[in-house]
Amino acid sequence: MDTENNEPKAKKTARERFFAIDAQTWPKVCALGMPAAVSYLVLACGSGGDQTTTRWSVDAITRHTGIGRPRAKQAIDALVKAGLIRIERGGTRPQYSIIHAHQQKTTLPDLTDEEKRIYGIIAMGNNAVPKIGRHDNVWQYGKPYEAALSLTRKGFLKDLGGHRFTLSEPGAVPEGPDLIWLPCSLVDSEGKHLTPVEQIRQSNNVRVLRLFIDLYHSHDLINGLGIEWRPPTGLRYKYERIKLGQMGEHVVWGFKPENVEIHFAARFCAPHVDRTKTEQQAQAFFDALRVLTDLHLVDVIPHLVDNYSEHGEEMWPIPMKDDGEECERLVGLTAAKLASLMLTPGQIEWANAQGIEMASPVKKHMADVQAVGIYRLRHRPHTEATKAWFSDLNDQCRAVVERFNELIAEFGADATSSKHATSR
Structure with missing residues (x-):
């Protein structure tokens, strides 16, 4: 048997x-x-x-x-x-x-009477929505624009900008589900710990939960490193770039934190934008994102990219803290070590005074390099696709570390003050 x-x-x-x-x-x-x-x-x-x-x-x-x-x-x-x-x-x-x-069914069961009225008017083709309804137009009364924004947040309308709206699913019922895995x-x-969903529930902010799940819809480890970062619709943390020095064909760039950037039209941001405000229209989005990062449900992994545009490509990770995978942190530490060998003590002291958090040398022909923080969800399913991504990431990081270590051996063997750059 x-x-x-x-x-x-x-x-x-x-x-x-x-x-x-x-x-x-x-x-x-x-x-x-x-x-x-x-x-x-x-x-x-x-x-x-x-x-x-x-x-x-x-x-x-x-x-x-x-x-x-x-x-x-x-x-x-x-x-x-x-x-x-x-x-x-x-x-x-x-x-x-x-x-x-x-x-x-095509009913609108969870809407207020005013929202149903405004939805019906827009469904008839009236896309330009005024702030105040008047008896001499189709809107009649109330605050149609506020109702339209509420319908957008609930997923029934799509905000086209300029006070114009359309049905989120115009003309037909979708053929099948659009699944978020x-x-x-x-x-x-x-039975071991608080789950991410329970932690978010304790925040008593449903926007945080909605954003958390919506981010999974945009999370791509097959074709990227997490949430798309490229302009104009990506999410990224931006850093200020400062030239620290130059040695031969290498320029040492330093980076210090600046701010989060997001285009309001991004599908996970749009529901949290309040266009009735004259400023800080996306404050609800940024507040929700901050909760997720504070709970360590979303990591921000700094990467060096060859340019900050829709055509930019990632070069290598440069984290100096606890963000990202171990192999990524090793790349960041090795890049910083190599950068320090290419700088004088005075340049290093000056960089620290400027609030520089990360540094990396690059070939001087890469004039448009920039650092961006790529957002990545920490809880990932243990699938074959995730395993393949992690294996590829380790291989790529290992290759970068080996290349940097070769340069460290070269510069560290006979580095002298005469070989250091003296200008920034």
Whole structure:
């Protein structure tokens, strides 16, 4: 008897499992509030391979979050009433179906009467929305622009700018779901710790939860290093570039923190922009992003890029703190060590006085090099694609470190003050 082949398979951990939700449904879920949004993610985490059928219910919500049973039941009732889930079997062991956007009815169950009125007017082709409605035009009364912005945040409208709006899904119901794939570790604690979703729930800010999940929709480790950073629609942390010195064919550049940059039209930023304000229109976005970085759910990994434009390409990571993977931090430390060998003690002292946090030498023909902080989600599913990305990253970092170490040996062997640059 082959007992080895008859042994039960070990259950996959939460980080090895993943689930999906519909990107077009997610804004409508968040419009119902934090308890409903958290509960929806728990139900979805318990779905099968079809990402639709789930037997997780109130018990699972209370087990994986801090939401009490009465409020968990109210959250499920709200999702059912909004047409976002359907009860397939009631009783003590209920079963639900998650209804994706292409399966939902065209009703607007979670909107106020004013929002429904404005949605109907825009649906008839009236795209230019005034701040104040008047009796002598189609808007009649109220504050149509504020209602249109609220509809945009809830995912029913798309803001075209200039007070113009259109339906988010004009003309037709989507043919299928637009899935956001998520690791189960976001929801399933396995009884060991607070999950990311539970930590965000404690912030009592549903915008943070919406942004967190939306970022997964834009997270790409197959074709990139995380969230797209390039202008005009990417998210990035920008650094000020300062020339520290030059030795032969190498220029040593230093970088100090400046600010976060985002284009308001980015799909994960647009729902948080308040265009009724004259300034700080995206403050809600930046506040939500700060919560995610403070919770260490999103890392910012500084990278050297050959130019700061839509055509820019990453060269190598240059983190000096605890951000990024170990191999990336080794590149950053090695780049800084090489840079220090190319600078005089006076130049190093001057750089420290300027608040320089990172430094790297590059060939002087690379005149447009810049540092950008690339945002990367820390919780990632343990899939073959993730493993392949991590393997490639290690190989690339190893090659950079080897090249830098060769230069360190060259410059360190006989570095003298006469070989150091004296100008910046």
